[in-house]
Amino acid sequence: MILRKLSLAAACLLLAGQALAEPKRPECIAPAAPGGGFDLTCKLAQSALMEAKLLSKPMRVTYMPGGVGAVAYNAVVAQRPADAGTITAWSSGSLLNLAQGKFGRFDENAVRWVAGIGTSYGAIAVNKDSPYKNLDDLIKALQADPSKVVIGSGGTVGSQDWMQTAMLAKAAGIDPRKLRYVALEGGGEIATALLGGHIQVGSTDISDSMPHIQAGNMRILAVLSDERLPGPLKSDIPTAKEQGYDITWPVVRGFYLGPKVTDEEYAWWKDAFDKLLASEDFAKLRDQRELYPFAMTGEELDGYVKKRVGEYKQMAKDFGLTQ
Structure with a gap:
């Protein structure tokens, strides 16, 4: 090294001044x-x-x-x-x-x-018609029966998207190993599966999600940043922290x-x-x-x-x- x-x-010294x-x-x-x-x-x-x-x-x-x-x-x-x-x-x-x-x-x-x-920052996304209106709604459903909530993530257990919901589950006292995951290949596939009703929750990224939020097809339950993000629509999205879950990504x-x-x-x-x-x-x-x-x-x-x-x-x- x-x-x-x-x-x-x-x-760099040799090439200084040269194109x-x-x-x-x-x-x-x-x-x-x-x-x-x-x-x-x-x-x-x-x-x-x-x-x-x-x-x-x-x-x-x-x-x-x-x-x-x-x-x-x-x-x-x-x-x-x-x-x-x-x-x-x-x-x-x-x-x-x-x-x-x-x-x-x-x-x-x-x-x-x-x-x-x-x-960018991690985000927990749902379809616009989802019964989950905030993180507490989702956590209650997971506590009742984690097998009934299908979570789409980019990659398998241990991936970045898996880690986001695993940290959330751990903060809520839920064993992350009991969550039900579907492994997908990146944010594009997560959005397709979520909007198609094949999964109930998408563990994703706020930048991937904005086109679907702007189109009115997707909602974000929480963005995993320290503070709310600036800008149209994003400033209305609550953080996990302000909902009582000290998670950032x-x-x-x-x-x-x-x-x-x-x-x-x-x-x-x-x-x-x-x-x-x-x-x-x-x-x-x-x-x-x-x-x-x-x-x-x-x-x-x-x-x-x-x-x-x-x-x-x-x-x-x-x-x-x-x-």
Whole structure:
């Protein structure tokens, strides 16, 4: 790690004042089905990089669902490690899965973390016609018979969405292992299942949910933030905290590169994201996608990722998910 930091610093000094070559075939992998948070993250970068003229040709967005990021992570590391044109979206959920070893033989040191570009918050969602009007209604139903409430989450037991409702259940004195889950592939599938009546509750993300809230098809029982979020409709959504459940779950979103991407190629992406994150135009695009400020790149981000994975490892241990 020390050698990598030194080589990257040397590369940056060598290339100072020179125009770094942009990727020839830029691509963003969204490691889930279309319509969820990974899709949103890629499309934000796609729009922002073109509008800022940092890319001269459009960046395509491709989808690689499976294991809530595991399939894409393994494909990038094992099959496309030196592909400098491809960035892959990640979220806090990706880090939680890495902490539990859910990405197979590769850990958090297997890729080059390049940028964190925004944050959202977890949310507990229901269909507009749901009998649950607030968290207390849901908790009472779970206490009466947890098997009768079907909860859709992105990923299986131990995933980010599972963790959100597990923390809520634990705070209410309910054994999280008794909750009835349906594992889905990201926020897009959760919304489809919820609106179709296949699940009663969606453990999801506020940014994924806003289009459905705006359309009047979905309600949010609670957002997992410290305070109510600003903006139309969102300011009306209560937090879990104000309903008596001290639960928060921020969802950071960003990108990583393959492990064999050169320092020069890595520096191009870091420089591009540094410029974006300092731009008011990018801030507007981020706000339009219901994300909140989070700006971190390069070595600072790498340190943040490693720290969070360590914290998630302890959380997974506390919930009996790992030894």
